[in-house]
Amino acid sequence: MTNSIGDLAEAEAFLVIGSNTTEQHPIIGLELRGAVRRGARLILADPRRIDLARYATLYLRHRPGTDIALLNGLAHIILKEGLEDREFISQRTEGFEAWREVVEGYTPERVREITGVEVDDLYAAARIYATSKPAALLYAMGITQHTSGHQNVLACANLALLTGNLGLPGGGVNPLRGQNNVQGACDVGALYNVFPGYQGVMDEEARGKFEEAWGVRLSGQPGLTVVEMFNAAHEGKVRGMYIMGENVVLSDPHSRHVQEALEALDFLVVQEIFLSETAELADVVLPASSFAEKEGTFTNTERRVQRLRQAIPPVGESKADWEIICEVAKRMEGVDPVQWEYNHPSEIMEEIARLTPIYGGISYQRLEDGGLQWPCPDGDHPGTPILHVGRFTRGLGHFSPVEQIPPDEEPDEEYPLILTTGRVLEHWHTGTMTRRVPGLEWLVPEERIRMNPFDAAKRGIEDGDWARITSRRGEVEARVEITEECAPGVVFMTFHFAEAAANLLTNPALDPVAKIPELKVCAVQVERCKD
Amino acid sequence: MGEITLKIDGKTVEAEEGLTLLQAAGSAGIYIPALCADGDLEPYGGCRLCIVEVEGWAGLHASCTTKVSEGMVVRTTSSLIDSVRRTLVELLMANGHGDCLTCPANQRCELQKVAAYVMPQEGRFRGVEPAHPWDESNPFFTLDMNRCILCGKCVRTCDEIQFLHALDLAYRGYETKVSPDFDQPWVESICENCGQCEAKCPVGAIYERARLEGAPSAETRTICAYCGVGCGLYLLTRGERVVGVRGDPENPVNEGRLCVKGRFGYDFINHPERLTSPLIKEGSRFVESTWEEALDLVARRLSEIKKEHGPEAIAVLASAKATNEENYLIQKFARAVIGCNNIDHCARL
Ligand code: SF4
Ligand code: SF4
Ligand code: SF4
Numbered sequence: 001m002t003n004s005i006g007d008l009a010e011a012e013a014f015l016v017i018g019s020n021t022t023e024q025h026p027i028i029g030l031e032l033r034g035a036v037r038r039g040a041r042l043i044l045a046d047p048r049r050i051d052l053a054r055y056a057t058l059y060l061r062h063r064p065g066t067d068i069a070l071l072n073g074l075a076h077i078i079l080k081e082g083l084e085d086r087e088f089i090s091q092r093t094e095g096f097e098a099w100r101e102v103v104e105g106y107t108p109e110r111v112r113e114i115t116g117v118e119v120d121d122l123y124a125a126a127r128i129y130a131t132s133k134p135a136a137l138l139y140a141m142g143i144t145q146h147t148s149g150h151q152n153v154l155a156c157a158n159l160a161l162l163t164g165n166l167g168l169p170g171g172g173v174n175p176l177r178g179q180n181n182v183q184g185a186c187d188v189g190a191l192y193n194v195f196p197g198y199q200g201v202m203d204e205e206a207r208g209k210f211e212e213a214w215g216v217r218l219s220g221q222p223g224l225t226v227v228e229m230f231n232a233a234h235e236g237k238v239r240g241m242y243i244m245g246e247n248v249v250l251s252d253p254h255s256r257h258v259q260e261a262l263e264a265l266d267f268l269v270v271q272e273i274f275l276s277e278t279a280e281l282a283d284v285v286l287p288a289s290s291f292a293e294k295e296g297t298f299t300n301t302e303r304r305v306q307r308l309r310q311a312i313p314p315v316g317e318s319k320a321d322w323e324i325i326c327e328v329a330k331r332m333e334g335v336d337p338v339q340w341e342y343n344h345p346s347e348i349m350e351e352i353a354r355l356t357p358i359y360g361g362i363s364y365q366r367l368e369d370g371g372l373q374w375p376c377p378d379g380d381h382p383g384t385p386i387l388h389v390g391r392f393t394r395g396l397g398h399f400s401p402v403e404q405i406p407p408d409e410e411p412d413e414e415y416p417l418i419l420t421t422g423r424v425l426e427h428w429h430t431g432t433m434t435r436r437v438p439g440l441e442w443l444v445p446e447e448r449i450r451m452n453p454f455d456a457a458k459r460g461i462e463d464g465d466w467a468r469i470t471s472r473r474g475e476v477e478a479r480v481e482i483t484e485e486c487a488p489g490v491v492f493m494t495f496h497f498a499e500a501a502a503n504l505l506t507n508p509a510l511d512p513v514a515k516i517p518e519l520k521v522c523a524v525q526v527e528r529c530k531d
Numbered sequence: 532m533g534e535i536t537l538k539i540d541g542k543t544v545e546a547e548e549g550l551t552l553l554q555a556a557g558s559a560g561i562y563i564p565a566l567c568a569d570g571d572l573e574p575y576g577g578c579r580l581c582i583v584e585v586e587g588w589a590g591l592h593a594s595c596t597t598k599v600s601e602g603m604v605v606r607t608t609s610s611l612i613d614s615v616r617r618t619l620v621e622l623l624m625a626n627g628h629g630d631c632l633t634c635p636a637n638q639r640c641e642l643q644k645v646a647a648y649v650m651p652q653e654g655r656f657r658g659v660e661p662a663h664p665w666d667e668s669n670p671f672f673t674l675d676m677n678r679c680i681l682c683g684k685c686v687r688t689c690d691e692i693q694f695l696h697a698l699d700l701a702y703r704g705y706e707t708k709v710s711p712d713f714d715q716p717w718v719e720s721i722c723e724n725c726g727q728c729e730a731k732c733p734v735g736a737i738y739e740r741a742r743l744e745g746a747p748s749a750e751t752r753t754i755c756a757y758c759g760v761g762c763g764l765y766l767l768t769r770g771e772r773v774v775g776v777r778g779d780p781e782n783p784v785n786e787g788r789l790c791v792k793g794r795f796g797y798d799f800i801n802h803p804e805r806l807t808s809p810l811i812k813e814g815s816r817f818v819e820s821t822w823e824e825a826l827d828l829v830a831r832r833l834s835e836i837k838k839e840h841g842p843e844a845i846a847v848l849a850s851a852k853a854t855n856e857e858n859y860l861i862q863k864f865a866r867a868v869i870g871c872n873n874i875d876h877c878a879r880l
Contacts, residue, residue: 005760005784026725026790027760033694055694177759179851179877181858188859190849190876196859201872214867219842223865223872229846238846238873240836242829244861245850246877267832274804275817284829285817287806290799291756292766292773296854298754300761300784308854311751311766312773315800316807317822321850321857327822329860329868331830333838339867348856370783425723428757428792436799439670440792443724 001302002387003136003172004373009035010170013132015125017045017067017156018142018520022052023425025140025176025301032138041132043125045070045117046142047420048492049485058124061487062115064420065407065521067143071155072404073111074126075103075162083130085164092397093161099399106404114404116487130163134170141178141422142520150514151402161397167388177301179429184299187359187374188352192223197356213355215336225515226252227508230261239266244321245288249277250430250498253506253517254473271324276432277498287318294320296345297367299374303384305362306371322348407521408509411489415471415523417455418490419505427496435496447500448481449526450492456482459528466529469493471522474504477529491526537603552594552605553581563607564616564645566733567682568595571787572691577683580616580645583607591615616649623680625656627734634678635742636735642680663708668716671795672729672739676708679736685709685728692788697722709736724791730777739775739795747774755793756852760784762793773800833869842870849876 008014008031022029029052036042036055044056045067053059062070078084079100089096108119129135137160143152157173165171177183189196199206202220211218224232226248232238234257241262252258262268262281270282279285293315296308314320319327326340342348346364353359361376361383372383388397411418426444427434434440449469451461461467463482468475469491478493478500486492493502507522534545539556546555551574556563565581568574574596582591586604591612594605606612623642631637663676683700686709690696697720701710711720718724729737747767755762763782767775776794780787809825810817836844847865849858858876865874 025758025760026723026792027762027785027788030692030694030788037694180754180756180759180761181853181855182759182851182876184855185849185851185853185858185876188855189862190858190874191862192872192875195866196862201866210866214863216867216870218866219871221872223843223874224846226848226875226877229848229873229875232846237844239840239844240833241846241848242833242861242864243848244857245852246848248848248877251877266836269829269833273799273806274802275806275810279806282810283812283832284825285806285810286825286829287808287810290805291753291852292797292800294854296856298756298761299855300754301759302761302784304761304784305855306754306761306763306782306784309751309753311749311753311768312771312800315771315805317809318805318807319822321853322860324826325857325860325864327826328829328833329864331826332868333830333834335868345854345856348859352855352859369781426791428796433757433799434792434796436802436804437796438798439795442670443718443791 001172001174001176002166003169003174004302004385005031007169007386008032008136011035011134011136012040012170013128013135014040014042014138015045015129015135015159016042016052016138017071018144018152019138019140019176020046020048020050020052020142020422021138021140021176023050024178024423026425028176041128043128045125047487047490048422058121058128060117060121060125062117063487064418064490065146065148066115066404067146067152068148068155068402069106069111069114069404070117071152071159072103072106072402073108073115073122074129075159076106076111077108077123077126078130078162079103081127081130083127084162088164089162092392093399094396095399095401099158099401102401102403129159133163133165134168135163135165136171136174137165138174138176140176144175144514144516145519146516146521147408147509147511147518148405149511149516151405153514154400155402158399158402161399166397167386167390169386172386175301180300181298183301183303184297184305187299188356192225195355196352197358210355213351214339227510227515227517230258233261233264236264241265241268243268243278243282244271244325245273247276247278247430247432249281250495250501250503253503253508253519255501255503256474257508271321273318274432274436276430286324287316288324289314289318289320293318294322294345296322297349303373304371305359305367305374307364307367408518409472409507409521409523411523415525416489417524417526419469419471419502419522419524420490420492420520421495421502421506422492423494423496427494429496431496431498447478447493447497447502449478450481450483450486451526452484452486452488452490453482454488455491455526456480459526461526461528467526468529469505469524469526471505471507471524473507476500476502476504480526491524535599535601537599537601537605539605540607546599548599550599552583552597552599555599556594556605556607561607562648563594564648565595566641566645566680567684569684569731572684572687575683575687578619578680580619582612582615584609584612613649617651620646620649620651621655624651627678627680634735635738636678638746640735641733666711666717667740668718669722669724670718671724672726672737674709674717674737676736678734679709680734681707681709682733684731684733685737688728688731693723693725693727695721695723698728724795725789726791726794727788730787741775744774745769750777752779755789757792757796762789764789764793766797771801773797837869843873845869845871846873849874851876
């Protein structure tokens with residue numbers, strides 16, 4: 001997030017797109033509900049009529065995979081009506097004219113054709129967003145999990161630049177990060193192309209710094225991303241894998257392919273708290289401690305680094321992930337054990353701070369109360385609640401022209417429906433944790449394929465009937481829930497349930513830049529099961 | 532906003548304009564008993580226990596709804612105030628069970644605290660024998676109307692904090708009760724099971740059923756492990772088990788609020804299916820092993836693959852659930868020990 005959760009309360013308007021906020025980021029959802037009650041206006045754009053629609057001033061139901069057309073269409077109207085922030089554009093941005101030419105083409109009529117959103121609603125949304133200041137834009141995986149994911153993100157940023165909604169409280173472009181520490185994992189370099197602090201592996205100066213600190217030569221060649229790792233394993237190019245706490249068999253697209261890839265490996269080690277579907281395939285399983293049994297830090301979606309503290313001793317003989325990694329490293333051939341001697345996670349944070357400018361001022365001592373938001377370059381820096389105040393990191397904010405591109409897979413005769421996936425409030429991800437909480441499991445015990453009454457009637461399916469849902473990659477059976485929440489032509493499933501794993505169906509096609517698979521759109525057919 | 536000077540019980544108190552007398556007294560360390568007031572909720576003026584006298588004003592005034600003003604002289608206790616409070620508490624007790632020792636709220640109950648302060652007498656009033664059925668429909672918490680003091684905190688919490696208004700005070704007089712929308716079983720209402728109301732109930736009327744197995748003996752301040760909001764919470768423990776969670780009111784992210792997963796999703800921690808020792812696959816089944824054996828095997832196999840096929844033949848997946856320190860170490864492991872950048876995690880999923 002460019003801004004902080006706390007300053008959302010200052011927004012006069014919200015544009016929420018591709019985020020099921022009240023179910024997936026419930027406490028941020030409360031901030032939105034509260035702001036609406038105090039009079040802020042909220043525009044929700046989502047293919048599904050999610051809970052937040054009840055609080056929305058205006059709800060736009062666009063077709064899955066048409067976000068760019070919608071966002072460009074709103075920009076088109078803002079320009080046509082002269083509602084842009086000219087001062088901000090001239091002083092703080094570049095590339096406006098080239099971008100403007102692209103947006104010219106997104107007339108309301110054409111956008112209605114592509115997205116299915118009525119012209120009047122497009123005008124109303126554009127006016128609300130452009131005439132309320134500050135206005136905050138929020139998005140989540142509904143924007144990123146597409147083959148056009150990174151362009152979708154740029155289209156969001158363009159809209160904020162156009163209306164001068166960056167660098168001020170209550171504004172901003174605010175991606176809501178899913179997992180508790182996905183932000184932190186990226187920050188400290190658990191990515192194929194960057195060292196900690198987003199310092200490129202191809203950057204010689206950065207590499208030199210890490211080579212000196214770690215006492216070894218390092219590769220300047222970007223590595224493989226998750227989905228590419230599985231492809232490489234299939235092809236026999238990757239022979240060994242080390243997986244720390246991810247249940248990839250259920251969470252990644254095209255599960256069968258993932259499972260085959262893991263089975264093809266010569267050696268797989270999995271560090272986990274439960275024998276997950278992924279751990280089942282391992283040669284060695286190392287028992288990890290849960291978050292309640294260890295010390296450390298997490299970084300939340302607003303870049304706030306916070307302290308995790310140990311409440312109970314490790315369960316059984318389990319060990320914290322950091323201890324296990326050190327133990328393995330020390331046993332590897334040719335490793336200097338001094339590099340892997342840490343008495344406490346605070347010493348690891350000291351090393352992170354030394355090598356990572358955005359975390360430079362972070363120490364356990366300073367995290368005692370409330371945490372710190374990066375960038376926090378030195379020990380006296382108070383942290384940064386709002387990014388881009390006064391200037392952008394790169395100087396000027398850049399308008400990036402982006403065009404609507406269709407999803408990788410579109411409905412056809414054989415697979416006439418669009419499947420979009422997500423999660424529910426009560427469960428988490430692949431269910432490894434929440435499905436072992438009896439109360440949560442009781443509330444939501446099984447998968448339901450959600451579908452519109454029209455599509456259900458056409459197939460002779462009644463509420464609660466068992467149905468088979470099929471894509472080019474696999475098939476799954478589950479009961480159907482008939483609901484107006486889904487538009488005709490769109491069905492919804494979660495990926496919490498191993499017995500009806502939606503990711504057997506999903507499309508692993510990647511966004512070429514961000515390498516995100518298209519989990520939000522794939523073509524499927526649904527038919528009633530005989531009994 | 533300006534500072535205002537007033538006198539409470541003879542003590543000179545500075546308070547910001549706009550504060551209530553109850554708040555001003557609280558920050559000056561002067562205790563005024565109250566059951567329906569809460570710093571996170573709008574003033575309500577329902578329980579009348581916080582009554583005070585103000586010099587020059589006739590009658591008694593609820594300090595939770597009276598704003599401070601310059602030069603005010605306030606008394607929080609007098610024989611009149613004390614006797615009214617005593618009567619109010621005796622009436623509340625007459626309608627309840629009084630079986631404190633078996634109540635899940637024992638020792639954290641605010642009625643007990645208020646009673647200790649005003650010292651009510653036994654048996655001056657007799658209420659109707661409370662016989663409301665319990666609402667146990669929710670998997671996590673119970674509503675026992677027989678212990679309810681009708682402070683309305685749960686209703687206001689759901690409305691003002693959760694913005695849902697799933698609860699209301701229904702019916703009138705003696706019949707008044709807390710009720711989910713349409714008086715249906717709680718779990719079938721629009722309730723989102725966040726437990727915010729349970730956390731605010733000052734007595735044992737709404738309680739987490741886990742509390743029936745005993746009170747926690749310690750708590751640890753930490754962070755929720757589910758979503759990217761990163762709410763602050765306390766893990767409540769009893770020996771080596773996590774038996775509850777409460778929101779951290781000081782955490783700037785959530786200010787004490789939690790969702791259903793953060794508040795009630797802790798049973799997995801001590802779950803019997805937790806992995807408790809390393810496992811090595813022999814044939815198609817796993818065999819338990821020592822750490823030494825497992826670690827040696829992992830290091831040996833990875834070293835072999837690296838030697839035979841080069842570092843690029845190994846890929847490492849970090850975790851968006853693990854800590855920053857752990858993710859840092861595993862990328863250091865991939866880059867410095869294995870020797871390639873095949874390191875990623877499910878950031879995009
Ligand atoms: S649990 Fe939450 S949603 Fe349900 S009634 Fe209580 S406050 Fe409202
Ligand atoms: S249930 Fe608890 S919070 Fe609600 S009115 Fe009764 S005593 Fe007050
Ligand atoms: S309590 Fe709920 S909203 Fe808060 S971090 Fe946990 S899962 Fe997210």
